[in-house]
Amino acid sequence: MHFKQHIGLKYAELVYYGLWFTPLREALDAFVESTQKDVTGTVTLALYKGNVSVVSRKSEYSLYRTDLSSFTMGESYDQKDAAGFIQILGLPSRSRAQMQKQKHLTAENTEDSQSSPSKPEEVAR
Numbered sequence: 001m002h003f004k005q006h007i008g009l010k011y012a013e014l015v016y017y018g019l020w021f022t023p024l025r026e027a028l029d030a031f032v033e034s035t036q037k038d039v040t041g042t043v044t045l046a047l048y049k050g051n052v053s054v055v056s057r058k059s060e061y062s063l064y065r066t067d068l069s070s071f072t073m074g075e076s077y078d079q080k081d082a083a084g085f086i087q088i089l090g091l092p093s094r095s096r097a098q099m100q101k102q103k104h105l106t107a108e109n110t111e112d113s114q115s116s117p118s119k120p121e122e123v124a125r
Contacts, residue, residue, distance in 0.1 A: 043057045
């Protein structure tokens with residue numbers, strides 16, 4: 001949902017700045033179209049005094065499952081799965097930390113080699 005909002009804001013920004021006829025707008029259209037290819041079904045709405053409520057929704061490709069959406073999920077969910085999910089979500093941060101550590105170590109090694117007197121190299125003849 002968060003990414004959908006981000007794309008919506010970018011799209012509105014393109015329109016606001018008059019960038020309708022640009023490759024970026026065409027690319028965003030293609031992206032949104034590809035993400036919506038399996039979005040089908042019907043939604044029944046109730047309108048009352050300016051309010052809208054969803055009464056029902058049906059779709060052949062629905063990702064919503066009542067057996068996974070309750071607090072009493074039973075055997076359909078193992079809380080150990082959360083650890084793997086956390087590992088996956090944290091991967092970019094861990095990768096960046098490793099890169100920064102390596103960059104720091106490389107900089108220290110460069111400083112050490114520049115500050116120590118260099119030894120004459122032996123030439124093979």
